[in-house]
Amino acid sequence: MSNKQTKTDVILIGAGVMSATLGALLKELVPEWEIKVFEKLAKAGEESSNEWNNAGTGHAALCELNYTNEKPDGSIDISKAIKVNEQFQVSKQFWSYLVNSKLISNPQEFIMPLPHMSLVQGEENVSFLKKRYEAMSNNPLFRRMEFSDNPEKLKEWLPLIMKDRTSDEPIAATKIDAGTDVNFGALTRMLFDHLKSKNVDINYKSSVDDIKRTTDGRWELKIRNVDSGKVERHAAKFVFIGGGGGSIHLLQKSGIPEGKGIGGFPVSGLFMVCNKPEVVEQHHAKVYGKAKVGAPPMSVPHLDTRYIDNKKSLLFGPFAGFTPKFLKYGSMFDLLTSVKPHNVLTMLAAGAKEMALTKYLIEQVMLSKEKRMEELREFIPTAKLEDWDLVVAGQRVQVIKDTPEGGRGTLQFGTEVVSAADGSIAALLGASPGASTAVHVMLEVLNKCFPQHIKEWEPKLQEMIPSYGVSLMENPELIEEIHDSTDQALGLSEKKELVYS
Numbered sequence: 476m477s478n479k480q481t482k483t484d485v486i487l488i489g490a491g492v493m494s495a496t497l498g499a500l501l502k503e504l505v506p507e508w509e510i511k512v513f514e515k516l517a518k519a520g521e522e523s524s525n526e527w528n529n530a531g532t533g534h535a536a537l538c539e540l541n542y543t544n545e546k547p548d549g550s551i552d553i554s555k556a557i558k559v560n561e562q563f564q565v566s567k568q569f570w571s572y573l574v575n576s577k578l579i580s581n582p583q584e585f586i587m588p589l590p591h592m593s594l595v596q597g598e599e600n601v602s603f604l605k606k607r608y609e610a611m612s613n614n615p616l617f618r619r620m621e622f623s624d625n626p627e628k629l630k631e632w633l634p635l636i637m638k639d640r641t642s643d644e645p646i647a648a649t650k651i652d653a654g655t656d657v658n659f660g661a662l663t664r665m666l667f668d669h670l671k672s673k674n675v676d677i678n679y680k681s682s683v684d685d686i687k688r689t690t691d692g693r694w695e696l697k698i699r700n701v702d703s704g705k706v707e708r709h710a711a712k713f714v715f716i717g718g719g720g721g722s723i724h725l726l727q728k729s730g731i732p733e734g735k736g737i738g739g740f741p742v743s744g745l746f747m748v749c750n751k752p753e754v755v756e757q758h759h760a761k762v763y764g765k766a767k768v769g770a771p772p773m774s775v776p777h778l779d780t781r782y783i784d785n786k787k788s789l790l791f792g793p794f795a796g797f798t799p800k801f802l803k804y805g806s807m808f809d810l811l812t813s814v815k816p817h818n819v820l821t822m823l824a825a826g827a828k829e830m831a832l833t834k835y836l837i838e839q840v841m842l843s844k845e846k847r848m849e850e851l852r853e854f855i856p857t858a859k860l861e862d863w864d865l866v867v868a869g870q871r872v873q874v875i876k877d878t879p880e881g882g883r884g885t886l887q888f889g890t891e892v893v894s895a896a897d898g899s900i901a902a903l904l905g906a907s908p909g910a911s912t913a914v915h916v917m918l919e920v921l922n923k924c925f926p927q928h929i930k931e932w933e934p935k936l937q938e939m940i941p942s943y944g945v946s947l948m949e950n951p952e953l954i955e956e957i958h959d960s961t962d963q964a965l966g967l968s969e970k971k972e973l974v975y976s
């Protein structure tokens with residue numbers, strides 16, 4: 476046990492993409508602020524942000540059918556898709572700023588251009604996709620979206636998926652070339668390297684075990700070295716809880732009233748991966764299908780080209796599953812210890828309400844590899860068992876809370892920033908749309924926690940994110956400008972195939 480105690484301006488808990496993004500924003504806005512990071516694992520980006528623990532989709536609603544709903548009158552509501560797309564443009568602008576300012580380099584190591592496609596089968600689904608295409612392609616954010624229900628065209632777009640397909644059911648797809656594959660693990664590591672070069676004090680193998688308010692209004696963290704067991708206390712004026720699935724426990728320890736009544740439900744993920752070059756070379760896209768009836772929105776099946784470690788591979792999934800852990804490297808007691816007197820009724824209500832989801836997750840856990848292959852063969856009829864391996868992905872902890880619309884114990888599928896009324900501490904909960912919207916979500920943290928500084932920060936925010944404070948959809952010219960400038964900075968308009976094939 477040590478008595479070491481320090482004081483600093485900002486503490487970031489967790490070395491995932493969220494803390495990395497907030498740290499990078501703060502270093503540009505107020506370089507003189509002292510920042511410390513505490514991460515319990517040995518490296519940055521090892522939990523959900525790791526490239527093998529998420530699907531690497533730059534979520535811009537170009538292909539994910541769950542962002543567009545069919546309304547009772549048959550028309551398509553694209554408002555959520557517009558929101559997600561605008562949020563991704565914010566991320567791309569900040570990443571471009573970092574590249575242009577030479578704060579990070581080699582963007583091709585974390586972002587690659589890749590067509591995004593939606594694929595459906597059956598008359599009803601084809602008609603939905605066509606209506607969706609008509610609603611979206613008129614919008615400047617989704618320009619250049621193509622639709623086809625012509626099998627010959629689809630063979631050109633999707634050779635692997637269309638090969639030896641015997642079904643005579645109607646089939647259709649949409650395609651946008653402006654999609655991306657993002658290696659969020661590489662991005663996280665790059666951002667932490669950058670923070671280190673700016674004298675941010677990054678401490679690995681340092682688990683935050685407790686958070687308490689001190690009499691002078693700071694937050695004091697109890698930090699345990701996971702190897703030696705040595706304990707230190709570090710205090711800060713502002714704390715960001717970026718613990719991913721671990722954030723709920725840390726928020727509860729802070730005791731802030733805003734964190735009461737909130738619970739978490741863990742959903743694990745599993746992908747199938749193929750590294751066989753002959754198969755990998757036949758596919759070049761992220762292809763999202765439709766979620767099965769009863770499946771949660773995050774388990775929409777998709778077949779993706781991935782660029783990881785200078786190699787191309789194919790990823791299919793995710794298959795959902797259940798373990799009581801809140802982090803991939805968490806504890807089997809995570810779910811149990813997250814139940815507190817203030818959230819027990821909310822958790823019980825959610826348990827009763829979400830029987831169908833629980834049943835679905837249990838069924839998913841029980842699937843044999845052959846059964847998973849059957850789902851894969853709906854995408855690739857010729858897929859062979861021996862070409863595909865299973866990889867365990869990250870944990871997503873969905874927020875459970877009481878809402879006016881859903882009532883007691885409602886499962887939420889988005890992300891949520893929970894902050895103290897005085898802005899001295901904030902936590903990020905939930906997982907979707909996730910890493911793609913990290914910059915937008917961290918701007919929300921800044922707005923909630925530093926309202927007194929936002930006016931003076933505005934010019935810098937506008938320099939880093941030209942669309943800051945502006946609706947892109949209402950400014951089609953700005954969209955074109957931003958597409959061009961971010962494509963250029965991030966190298967998205969160049970053909971990168973040669974580097975990786």
Ligand SMILES: Cc1cc2nc3c(=O)[nH]c(=O)nc-3n(C[C@H](O)[C@H](O)[C@H](O)COP(=O)(O)OP(=O)(O)OC[C@H]3O[C@@H](n4cnc5c(N)ncnc54)[C@H](O)[C@@H]3O)c2cc1C
Nearest residue numbers: 489491492493515522523524530532683719721744909911
């Ligand atoms: C299966 C799956 C697929 C996904 N697909 C996509 C996708 O295609 N596109 C997308 O944009 N997003 C996707 N996501 C979501 C995305 O991965 C997450 O939103 C994002 O990585 C969360 O980043 P984070 O920094 O909040 O958390 P993490 O990356 O999980 O980082 C949290 C860190 O906090 C540390 N920590 C926790 N507790 C403590 C403690 N007490 N003390 C010290 N350190 C602690 C952890 O060790 C970890 O390193 C996916 C997620 C999953 C699970």
